Amino acid sequence: MVEAKNPVQAVQRSLEIIDVLQNTGGARVTDIAEQVGMSKGTIHCHLATLEENGYVVHDGTKYKLGLRVIDLAHHAKSRIDIYDLVTKEVDTLAEESGELALFTVEEGGEGICLYKSAGDNAVKTEVYVGYRNELYHTAVGKGMLAFMPAEQRDRIIEETTFEAITPNTITDEAALREELEAIREEGIAYNHEESIHGLVGAGAPIRDQDGTIYGAISVIGPARRMGSDRLENEVPDMIHRAVNIVEINITSL
Amino acid sequence: MVEAKNPVQAVQRSLEIIDVLQNTGGARVTDIAEQVGMSKGTIHCHLATLEENGYVVHDGTKYKLGLRVIDLAHHAKSRIDIYDLVTKEVDTLAEESGELALFTVEEGGEGICLYKSAGDNAVKTEVYVGYRNELYHTAVGKGMLAFMPAEQRDRIIEETTFEAITPNTITDEAALREELEAIREEGIAYNHEESIHGLVGAGAPIRDQDGTIYGAISVIGPARRMGSDRLENEVPDMIHRAVNIVEINITSL
DNA sequence: ATAAATATTTGGTATTACAAAACATACCAT
DNA sequence: ATGGTATGTTTTGTAATACCAAATATTTAT
Numbered sequence: 001m002v003e004a005k006n007p008v009q010a011v012q013r014s015l016e017i018i019d020v021l022q023n024t025g026g027a028r029v030t031d032i033a034e035q036v037g038m039s040k041g042t043i044h045c046h047l048a049t050l051e052e053n054g055y056v057v058h059d060g061t062k063y064k065l066g067l068r069v070i071d072l073a074h075h076a077k078s079r080i081d082i083y084d085l086v087t088k089e090v091d092t093l094a095e096e097s098g099e100l101a102l103f104t105v106e107e108g109g110e111g112i113c114l115y116k117s118a119g120d121n122a123v124k125t126e127v128y129v130g131y132r133n134e135l136y137h138t139a140v141g142k143g144m145l146a147f148m149p150a151e152q153r154d155r156i157i158e159e160t161t162f163e164a165i166t167p168n169t170i171t172d173e174a175a176l177r178e179e180l181e182a183i184r185e186e187g188i189a190y191n192h193e194e195s196i197h198g199l200v201g202a203g204a205p206i207r208d209q210d211g212t213i214y215g216a217i218s219v220i221g222p223a224r225r226m227g228s229d230r231l232e233n234e235v236p237d238m239i240h241r242a243v244n245i246v247e248i249n250i251t252s253l
Numbered sequence: 254m255v256e257a258k259n260p261v262q263a264v265q266r267s268l269e270i271i272d273v274l275q276n277t278g279g280a281r282v283t284d285i286a287e288q289v290g291m292s293k294g295t296i297h298c299h300l301a302t303l304e305e306n307g308y309v310v311h312d313g314t315k316y317k318l319g320l321r322v323i324d325l326a327h328h329a330k331s332r333i334d335i336y337d338l339v340t341k342e343v344d345t346l347a348e349e350s351g352e353l354a355l356f357t358v359e360e361g362g363e364g365i366c367l368y369k370s371a372g373d374n375a376v377k378t379e380v381y382v383g384y385r386n387e388l389y390h391t392a393v394g395k396g397m398l399a400f401m402p403a404e405q406r407d408r409i410i411e412e413t414t415f416e417a418i419t420p421n422t423i424t425d426e427a428a429l430r431e432e433l434e435a436i437r438e439e440g441i442a443y444n445h446e447e448s449i450h451g452l453v454g455a456g457a458p459i460r461d462q463d464g465t466i467y468g469a470i471s472v473i474g475p476a477r478r479m480g481s482d483r484l485e486n487e488v489p490d491m492i493h494r495a496v497n498i499v500e501i502n503i504t505s506l
Numbered sequence: 507a508t509a510a511a512t513a514t515t516t517g518g519t520a521t522t523a524c525a526a527a528a529c530a531t532a533c534c535a536t
Numbered sequence: 537a538t539g540g541t542a543t544g545t546t547t548t549g550t551a552a553t554a555c556c557a558a559a560t561a562t563t564t565a566t
Contacts, residue, residue, distance in 0.1 A: 011267045512561100
């Protein structure tokens, strides 16, 4: 994420306030003022401005995110032109596998989950549509990193701060680059409990002829149910089939 | 929508820019500057600030909405606590009827579609999740208006500017209030081609014991397929069943 | 009823958002 | 290649305003 040369401070403050509302699920003027270190008066003016535009609502003393943002989200999503195509395939993937199938895209060096479909036995996870995470510790993330243009990959890795989320998380650049090489050879990326203990997954990117990455598809499930045979043969086959169907249709867009 | 006493102008300008990006599906600095009447330099600073926070992305010369807003949308939606309950019922409603079934809530005097489920014969409409429209010309809108507290209803009607969207649209307050009275008696609201020519629908609000309105459910379809028998008997029955199931479960929240 | 806690408004000032212009960069056509 | 055009970006001075602190209004609790 590039830093703005001449940021508009007032706007940044409003966005900070929105962050607080998102993370708290609603807060009072005083609470927000305390959290972001601004005066109550300032917070009030910002909230009033945001409310006037539907980005915020308040009932009584509690301010929350307004539903205006749902409208925005729809329009943001609508620029992913393979969306309808992919959701169909992700649905069948979830049904076939019985697990949780996801569609994720990259933006600003992060992975953003755009669609999820739960099979009959799907794990309950915190991953929701809009969920954002670092690329280095997920199957889809590593899959996209592996196949994206080198400069882009370098730029993203450059800005990555490795963190040992679980004992299995990759925590240094060399190890990551080694794994990416393996992924390029195999054509599939795995998550061996690198994000959440007990959770494994496999994923592969969606590309066109030019190598442009449109996103990635993954299947995730509990380690106990996803033995090496299932995780490394059955599931990758299903994913590749789904990816191929989408890729074939990209040309016609 | 209340007007802010001391709006933060800079924030309003950013939101204006976001509006343009939404409506155009992406635009260049020069285009935005022209549309909103600010200098290119100013637009640039705002875009850079928004981009730094993931609300905007640019590729080449074109700026678009960033996927950050999808995350926001999820959190905004998550405060609708009957959401999961309702979507299930709306799905069965769509399946049973074969038409398009919707879940809409009111915020700031507007109706916001939060979920839609398409039956086998569902009409293709511009209504999307996040879609916002005035209450006075939709089934769900009138249904919610009819049953909400009088002061709130008065406030919303007060601020309504009636517009003849179709020949059937209600265009004055007296007629609207008369219809709302009928809706209160019947317990169901109709849309007789008042929003879109050829499109009819029926809807009813979801309430708890206190009379608090949680939203409304509707079924819409082409007039040719929805004769008076189907529209006024079959469909309302289905809607009422769905509404009742949700209402029963509200108490347990 | 009173007090306590909160939201909102006000007013003055230091900050900064803004427009205009200069600069840089990408894209054409010749 | 080369100049020209259209674009995005940065700079700069200044007029506008976002900000804080204090005052007021409002709600809630005792």
